[in-house]
């Protein structure tokens with residue numbers, strides 16, 4: 643989620659180009675993985691063709707998560723244009739609940755009360771951890787500076803330590819609407835939950851290898867994302883080109899987005915749509931602790947410690963009640 647920080651470059655990059663480029667990268671990585679599996683150019687080419695053209699019915703099924711993920715990726719950029727990163731990260735945690743609901747409805751996986759409680763504890767715990775990363779956390783004397791590896795905190799200035807009325811006026815003047823941002827975030831959560839459950843179904847219910855499934859999803863997503871890009875941003879593209887506003891930070895964001903997406907599909911195959919939501923909070927916490935032990939650039943405060951305890955408790959409850 644480097645998007646909100648990277649949108650501060652003097653020339654704005656076009657969101658839809660970043661989404662499209664990230665899907666192109668996923669296609670490239672998936673083809674490379676198929677090549678590594680096939681150990682030969684001819685075999686790899688045949689596998690790629692069979693994956694993309696061999697079964698139209700299978701490809702049609704993949705369209706559902708691909709479309710949901712493309713909507714999700716686009717509305718995330720829209721939400722970040724309207725919300726500060728911490729508010730976004732907190733609202734976006736509702737995707738954990740959405741994943742559980744989608745698993746219940748689509749995969750008919752009933753969940754015990756303990757699992758529901760653990761998911762709610764996880765959601766609250768992540769919100770607390772995100773809040774603790776907010777610069778100028780009003781927690782008295784033990785306020786922590788935002789750790790360097792959490793670029794989300796870089797845009798958390800407008801809802802934070804200053805006068806809320808002044809912040810709201812500044813946001814309105816800049817054309818930002820919190821309501822629109824939160825709505826976009828809710829749409830992203832719904833898409834995340836539904837797409838995750840659907841993808842889990844596709845990944846676990848077939849003999850197709852992970853790179854081949856990823857190639858199908860990414861290829862369909864490239865088409866949808868490119869169509870959306872041309873439909874929406876044709877004028878801007880003609881005026882400034884595809885790579886306008888691309889700084890190293892934007893490239894890093896695109897690469898992280900692509901790499902993160904492929905890791906998500908791995909998590910969906912080998913764990914579950916709900917379980918994968920534990921990975922990000924644990925990653926954030928480990929990142930903060932690393933900053934603390936490495937150079938003390940992060941000082942854990944009460945919120946961080948409570949949020950961390952809740953995430954660990956939730957993980958324990960979730961796995962123990964399986």
Ligand code: C5P
Nearest residue numbers: 711715834841856859902903904906907
């Ligand atoms: O936030 P959430 O965990 O739902 O994000 C899922 C991300 O994983 C999306 O950005 C989606 O594009 C990506 N993904 C992917 N390839 C898959 C499955 C998910 O790139 N096969």
